[in-house]
Amino acid sequence: METLKRWRLLHGHFVFLLLTIVTEGSSCPSYLECFRRNTCESVYVCEWSVNRTQTGVTFDLHIGHEPFRDIKETHHEVLEERLIQHRPVNISVEARGRNFSCTSPRRSVLLRDIVKYEAPQNISMLWSENNLNLTWKATEEHPASAEIWVQRDDHHSESWEKIMMNITKWTGDSSAGVHTSFCLSVRNGLYPKHKVTIENLSKRSSYRLQIRQRSTQARSPLWSGWSPVVLVPAELDHKPKVKTRTRDLNGTREVTLTWKGVSPAAAVGGVTYLVNISGSSQNCACKTKTNLTTNKTSFTTYVSYSTVNIFVTARNSMRDSPSAVIHLPAQLAADLKACDNVTLSHKLHKRSCRQWYKLQDTGPNPESTPKKNLQDFIPYFYFEHICEDRKPRTVRMCLFYKKQGAPQSEPQDLIIISDSHSPVLTWRPIPPLQQRGFLTHYQLCSVKISPQVSSEECQNISSSLLMYQLETLEHGAKYNISLAGVTQEGGGPKASVTFNTAPEKQVNVWLSLGLLIGFFFGTTTCTVILKRIKKRIFPSVPKPVLPDFSLFNPENQQEVLEGKEEVSNLTLLQLQPKDMEETSIPRGQWGDGGDGGEEGSEGDDEGPDSTGRALSSSRDGDVMDEEQLDHEIALLIYKNGLVFDVKPESP
Structure with missing residues (x-):
């Protein structure tokens, strides 16, 4: 057991020593x-x-x-x-x-x-069609080789592609020797460029790449370190599409610019927009920046009424896009007048300034003219600005001449548009650059040169007119008309035109009288014919006999209203032609027997007896012809406003 412990202790010391050796060896x-x-x-x-x-x-x-x-x-x-x-x-x-x-x-x-070269640094990129040109600081004048790894930035799943190629040789000053020239340039801090071109890429795509380089002249060359990963954006080959909105603020124009951003491939590595304002009073009244940078796709600025040019450019790590140019012409007053009490020696307020824009045929010159460069007899647009709330504001504008003179040209295209004795004269104004001053008026002169020469007559007309009607000219005469512009320094060349007035027309008195008489008889004849045609087509209708109620007795009103009108049987006998000589009906008696209102109660009862008595008494009157008889019968059927159906009895 003790032996086992010793082995474990030795094993621990061995492991510690081994770890110490490995640690020190690392x-x-x-x-x-x-x-x-x-x-x-x-x-x-x-x-x-x-x-x-x-x-x-x-x-x-x-x-x-x-x-x-x-x-x-x-x-x-x-x-x-x-x-x-x-x-x-x-x-x-x-x-x-x-x-x-x-x-x-x-x-x-x-x-x-x-x-061993340094790793490429500060690599510049430029698209040439679908070829990518890369440049960086050269290390030697001798050609070198490069190893480049390329990958599509929008396809990270794709593998890197290895490209081996030679770097373009830099050529120094041949007169001093290539080596000496390069070394002197390097010692002076002037490094030429190495260049390499990668072909068959797409300029509308973005890429990632790394580069290292190696000498091809040294016997034991070493590869340089790798450059940082370089992001290659797509080319900016289109200028920004800018929309402009302008708002008038009483002497100041608020200009808002908006544009569409670049494509994602072109924005790789970041994109900025450069806004450059020129031609305005930005540095005249208000000391503001004219070169501005923004990361947004909109921009608002304030400009005066004078001419303004705004340039918008997109910029990525590759290059700048073409610039979009927004031209804002001068906003001139509708009734622009000549400058009054404006001199070059006039001193303005400290925060005010003035500008002069030369007048051209197409309008104001886009660039202002310094005061020391103003020319005599040349028209200028004069603008006076102030700085208000850090915004330029135009407070005055007018037409200015440093010095005036007489016009150098005549009115253009002087023509006559009528040959009567009161013709109309038209013309175009003198070109502004030829006026050499402010026109005070036009001088119009006329002289008769035939049939008799007369003295010249002149008159002054307004300088704002481009048309004038001549009066009191003689018929059948030849005139010479001249027109010239006049400034405070005198009149200019004359434009002239010659024309003939129309001869006076002779009126034939007898012809006119004959036409008048013919017209009178013609109208009279037509009137008579029309009346006769009217009688045949529309015969006259006799007017009904209306009873007169003016003598109506009010006391008998109730009796009359309650009474009823009775009509007895009426028998009309048709007279034969042989009896016409013995029969006569006095006029006015047909209606006497029927007027009951005036005859009393006896007149209210009419019968066959009364009619027979009327016919018997008519035999003592004058004999009436057949036409009169028809007329009397027509009157009879309208008696008291009533219509009787008369049917003659057959004999």
Whole structure:
């Protein structure tokens, strides 16, 4: 039993010793390498690695017979003067701790043949169609090789693709020698670029890649370290589609810009938007930034009434997109007038400023003109701004001339649009750049040149007119009309036009009188014919006899209302033509016997006897022809407003 305990104790000591040796051995250096970064360097770098570094461990580097002690890092730099470069030497490194000491395997190397480039840093990328160009700081002028691992960023499940290729050789100044030129450039901090092109990729996709490089000229080249993972976004080949909304704030314009974000592939690695404002009074009244950066897809700014250009550009780690240009023309007043009491020597408020924009044929120049560059006889748009609540505000605008002169051109396209004795004259205004001042009026002159020459007559008309009607010109005459613009400095060239007025028309008096008489007789004849046609088509209807109730006695009202009208049998005898000479019916007697209201009670009773007496008494009157008899019979059937059906008895 005691023996077993001793064995267990020895086994524990052995395990502890083994763990101590393993722990100390893990701090032993390995992979010792000594090299130069390029052939121009005069400093060698020695690097080694350890699995785990304990506290208080130091290193002793041995290169040949030259020791370099008490190194606390895992690398050390040595000047070439202290080393043997042209023959092999042994190199090793010793790690010394508190309770241990460990030395790396000893190696024999020729230092001058060993070159190890730095890992590529600050890699620039650029798409060229579907080829990706990569550039970074060159290490040597000699060609080199590169190992590149590529993976689609949006397909992480795909494996990395290894690409081996040569780096484009850098060419130095041939007159001074390639090597000398490169080394001088490196010593001056001017590093040329290494370039490599990866072909057959898609510029609309994003990628991830890593690069390391190695010299192709050194006898014992070493691979550089790997570059950090580089994210390659898709190309920004389209400018942002910007929508603009402008709101007027009484001298200030609020401009809101919105645009659609870039594609996810183009946004890999981050995207920002650059907003540049130019041509406004941003730095005139208010000292504000004109180059702004935002991560959002909207932007709001405030500008004055003068001309403004806004550029919106998307930027990723690859490059900038084409810029979207938003042009806001000057917002001019509808009744823009000439500047009053505006001089170049006039001093403004401290927080105010003014701008001049040269007037062109297409409108104001997008760029303002400095005061010292203003020219005589040239029109300018004058803007005066102030800064209010950190926003530019336009408080005045007008047309400005540094110095005025007479117009240099005549009114354009002067024409006559009528040849009467009161023609209308039209023209187009003088081009603004040819006016050389503010027009006060137009001078219009006319002179008759045939049949007799008369003196010239001139008059002033408004400068705002583009049409004018000439009055009191003679018929059948030839005139010369001239028109010229006038400023406060005098009149300009004249535009002229010659035309003939229409001759006076002769009126034939006898022809007019004949036409008038013919018209009178024609209307009279037509009236007579129409009346006769009317009588034949629409014969006249006799008016009914209406009794007169004006002499009605109120005392007999009750009796009359209660009475009933009675009509006796009426027999009309048709007279034969042979009896017409003996029969005569006096007019007015047919109705006397039927008017009961005026004759009394006897008139209310009419019978065959009364009718017979009327016919007998008619024999003593004048003989009536057949037409009169028909008329009397027609009157009889309308007696007292009643219609009688008269049927002649057959003989």
